[in-house]
Amino acid sequence: MNTTTIILAAILGATVLFVLYLYNSLISARLRVKEAFSQIDVQLKRRTDLIPNLIETVKGYAKHEKGVFEKVTELRSDLMHAKTPEKKAEVNNMLTDALKSIFAVAEAYPDLKASENFKHLQEELSDTEDKIAYSRQFYNSNVLDYNTKLQVFPNVIFARFLNFKPAEFFGASEGDKQPVKVSF
Amino acid sequence: MNLYNAISANKWKTWIIMFLFVVFITTLVYVMSKALGLSAIGISGMALVLAGFMSIGSYYFSDKLVLATTGAKEIKKADYPAYYRAVENLCIAAGLPMPKVYVIEDRSPNAFATGRDPKHGVVAATTGLLDMMNEAELEGVIAHELSHIKNYDIRLAGVLAVLVGFVAILSDLFVRASLFSNSDDNRGNAVFVIIAIALAILSPIAATLIQLSVNRKRELLADASGSLLTRYPEGLASALEKLAADHTAPKTASNATAHLFIENPFDNKKVKNMFTGLFNTHPPLEERIKILRSM
Numbered sequence: 001m002n003t004t005t006i007i008l009a010a011i012l013g014a015t016v017l018f019v020l021y022l023y024n025s026l027i028s029a030r031l032r033v034k035e036a037f038s039q040i041d042v043q044l045k046r047r048t049d050l051i052p053n054l055i056e057t058v059k060g061y062a063k064h065e066k067g068v069f070e071k072v073t074e075l076r077s078d079l080m081h082a083k084t085p086e087k088k089a090e091v092n093n094m095l096t097d098a099l100k101s102i103f104a105v106a107e108a109y110p111d112l113k114a115s116e117n118f119k120h121l122q123e124e125l126s127d128t129e130d131k132i133a134y135s136r137q138f139y140n141s142n143v144l145d146y147n148t149k150l151q152v153f154p155n156v157i158f159a160r161f162l163n164f165k166p167a168e169f170f171g172a173s174e175g176d177k178q179p180v181k182v183s184f
Numbered sequence: 185m186n187l188y189n190a191i192s193a194n195k196w197k198t199w200i201i202m203f204l205f206v207v208f209i210t211t212l213v214y215v216m217s218k219a220l221g222l223s224a225i226g227i228s229g230m231a232l233v234l235a236g237f238m239s240i241g242s243y244y245f246s247d248k249l250v251l252a253t254t255g256a257k258e259i260k261k262a263d264y265p266a267y268y269r270a271v272e273n274l275c276i277a278a279g280l281p282m283p284k285v286y287v288i289e290d291r292s293p294n295a296f297a298t299g300r301d302p303k304h305g306v307v308a309a310t311t312g313l314l315d316m317m318n319e320a321e322l323e324g325v326i327a328h329e330l331s332h333i334k335n336y337d338i339r340l341a342g343v344l345a346v347l348v349g350f351v352a353i354l355s356d357l358f359v360r361a362s363l364f365s366n367s368d369d370n371r372g373n374a375v376f377v378i379i380a381i382a383l384a385i386l387s388p389i390a391a392t393l394i395q396l397s398v399n400r401k402r403e404l405l406a407d408a409s410g411s412l413l414t415r416y417p418e419g420l421a422s423a424l425e426k427l428a429a430d431h432t433a434p435k436t437a438s439n440a441t442a443h444l445f446i447e448n449p450f451d452n453k454k455v456k457n458m459f460t461g462l463f464n465t466h467p468p469l470e471e472r473i474k475i476l477r478s479m
Contacts, residue, residue, distance in 0.1 A: 039276060039279075043276075134274070134276040135277070137277050142279075
């Protein structure tokens with residue numbers, strides 16, 4: 001064997017090792033993204049479970065506010081059928097706004113506002129909303145990690161070849177988009 | 185030191201400390217039994233076995249011991265909903281499993297985390313802390329504690345708490361035993377007596393110094409990673425400010441568990457203790473607040 005063959009073999013060997021390592025680390029990063037998204041799903045599911053109860057309770061006091069109920073019911077079923085993170089985020093944000101209108105309607109009905117059941121549901125829903133925000137934060141930081149791994153050099157050359165695609169961020173609603181300054 | 189280095193460093197340090205503890209105790213007992221004129225090999229053999237069990241036991245049971253000595257009680261969501269919810273939310277943000285949540289009946293505000301890994305995590309806060317803090321401040325404190333869990337600081341700290349405590353008890357035991365032993369009967373070697381007395385005095389101090397060196401940097405790291413969870417360093421900064429201003433004496437902390445808390449329970453203003461100035465388990469609160477405010 002001459003020197004050139006040895007050098008070529010070494011380069012080839014190093015490349016294979018690097019690709020193996022890259023493949024494994026991308027797989028685990030992608031799994032973490034998936035796992036993090038299932039956390040959001042748990043909270044979205046809890047939200048869709050709470051909505052029928054809320055509508056029943058509000059209907060008992062405010063029958064003729066039909067428009068609001070229909071809107072929420074429709075968005076709820078859209079959310080249950082949404083597939084991609086992008087779509088889910090979009091519908092979820094619309095649902096947040098629609099729920100706000102239900103709570104605005106409730107302002108006009110003192111009996112409803114005083115009802116224990118309604119108070120409890122309102123609390124549960126606002127807790128779920130908080131938890132969606134926190135799980136979104138965890139998901140997005142995992143997406144950031146994964147996408148960064150995909151796009152830095154030299155990973156970017158191999159990632160496309162290994163068929164890894166960047167993950168989508170779970171977007172915040174307009175109201176949540178206040179700038180947050182964190183610097184280290 | 186980044187987070188992943190911190191985690192593996194903590195795991196390694198725990199093993200090293202458990203091993204050193206066994207070696208140290210066996211040596212200590214050997215020297216002491218020589219000094220007291222007892223059969224050194226037999227007793228130090230027993231000490232070796234006992235220290236081995238202690239070491240392993242401290243790994244598995246330090247959290248229960250810590251909770252028992254601080255008198256913490258486990259709570260349900262309905263007991264302290266705001267506190268429980270803050271823990272739930274921040275766990276989601278950190279990607280941690282839900283720890284057990286405890287409360288300590290104590291007017292002095294403080295909090296700590298324990299357990300051997302995130303799956304066996306425990307977060308505890310005093311009633312004083314829960315009364316005093318607003319939502320953002322409480323979240324800041326809890327995020328700090330959850331960071332200790334995530335970084336495996338809790339494993340190292342728990343093992344240290346038990347082992348350092350044991351060294352202190354052992355030295356104390358020797359000092360008493362040598363005071364009461366009959367001098368006519370004493371077949372002990374004079375050289376060993378001197379070494380043993382020196383060890384009895386120095387070993388608790390050495391153990392404490394190890395405890396401290398392990399701890400200070402970790403507090404700053406937990407402050408930083410906690411802020412990354414809440415995205416609001418000011419919450420923790422203002423919580424620490426309240427802690428700095430508070431002078432209620434703690435009921436439940438002891439020297440062995442001091443390093444577990446978010447704030448040193450024995451700061452100079454609270455308890456007059458000649459050691460506290462020299463032996464701080466925590467960086468000064470003012471410094472921590474300054475760092476948080478500059479984030």
